[in-house]
Amino acid sequence: MNKPGYFITIEGPEGAGKTTAIEQLMTQLQPLGIEAVLTREPGGIEIAEKIREVILNKNHTAMDGRTEALLYAAARRQHLVEKVLPALHQGKVVLCDRFIDSSLAYQGHARGLGIDEVLSINEFAIQDTWPDLTLLFDVSPEIGLQRIAANSGREQNRLDMEKLPFHQKVYEGYQEVSRRYPDRIVRIDAVKEPEEVVADALAAIIKGMESYTA
Numbered sequence: 673m674n675k676p677g678y679f680i681t682i683e684g685p686e687g688a689g690k691t692t693a694i695e696q697l698m699t700q701l702q703p704l705g706i707e708a709v710l711t712r713e714p715g716g717i718e719i720a721e722k723i724r725e726v727i728l729n730k731n732h733t734a735m736d737g738r739t740e741a742l743l744y745a746a747a748r749r750q751h752l753v754e755k756v757l758p759a760l761h762q763g764k765v766v767l768c769d770r771f772i773d774s775s776l777a778y779q780g781h782a783r784g785l786g787i788d789e790v791l792s793i794n795e796f797a798i799q800d801t802w803p804d805l806t807l808l809f810d811v812s813p814e815i816g817l818q819r820i821a822a823n824s825g826r827e828q829n830r831l832d833m834e835k836l837p838f839h840q841k842v843y844e845g846y847q848e849v850s851r852r853y854p855d856r857i858v859r860i861d862a863v864k865e866p867e868e869v870v871a872d873a874l875a876a877i878i879k880g881m882e883s884y885t886a
């Protein structure tokens with residue numbers, strides 16, 4: 673895709689600290705003169721937020737795995753067309769909390785649908801709009817789930833309610849995906865203190881953007 677902007681995605685298991693770090697990254701990018709658009713998946717625009725409600729509703733326990741994968745891909749498509757691509761074409765940096773690698777790790781590996789199968793429906797959805805850089809927040813599922821359990825303000829969704837073995841598979845899925853895309857995916861040690869995580873993420877973004885424009 674020919675575009676002047678820069679597309680960054682943040683990935684990782686539950687409780688990795690993505691949302692916390694992204695907010696800090698936004699405030700630290702601004703003084704560097706980098707205008708960034710913050711968004712998330714599934715969601716970011718009205719139609720995709722509605723799909724998010726359907727997917728993550730705790731009562732939708734009957735949802736079939738393929739239905740789930742297709743709904744994530746549909747939300748992704750609409751969000752890409754309505755929000756991500758217009759921002760990239762305006763030359764902006766887009767910082768997106770989760771994207772295609774979540775589908776590969778959660779639906780492809782953890783749900784057992786197969787990474788290649790889930791990749792193929794997502795290739796249809798993204799039409800070659802791959803992230804320029806992906807930061808994979810690496811934290812064990814045990815630590816991530818402990819963090820979430822300690823966060824009393826957080827409402828549990830249908831995916832949070834999956835048991836530890838599912839989240840262990842999500843973790844394995846991310847390792848597999850990061851082996852597949854070594855040039856795009858940068859591992860961030862998310863066990864560190866929040867300030868260090870943000871500093872490492874910012875350094876990776878600056879490095880990535882420098883090599884992109886060089």
Ligand SMILES: Nc1ncnc2c1ncn2[C@@H]1O[C@H](COP(=O)(O)OP(=O)(O)OP(=O)(O)O)[C@@H](O)[C@H]1O
Pocket residue numbers: 684685686687688689690691692693819820822823862863864865866867869
């Ligand atoms: N580096 C860190 N060390 C310890 N706790 C952290 C760290 N980063 C975030 N937290 C805490 O962990 C919890 C989960 O963080 P956050 O919501 O940012 O994770 P997330 O990756 O966005 O999770 P999810 O994808 O499941 O929504 C929050 O209570 C947050 O304050």
Ligand SMILES: Cc1cn([C@H]2C[C@H](O)[C@@H](COP(=O)(O)O)O2)c(=O)[nH]c1=O
Pocket residue numbers: 686712713714744770771772773774775776778779831832
């Ligand atoms: C994009 C995407 C997300 N998921 C899962 C991962 C999380 O359990 C939820 C989203 O909740 P968050 O608090 O906003 O992280 O959805 C998924 O399984 N597949 C995907 O493609």
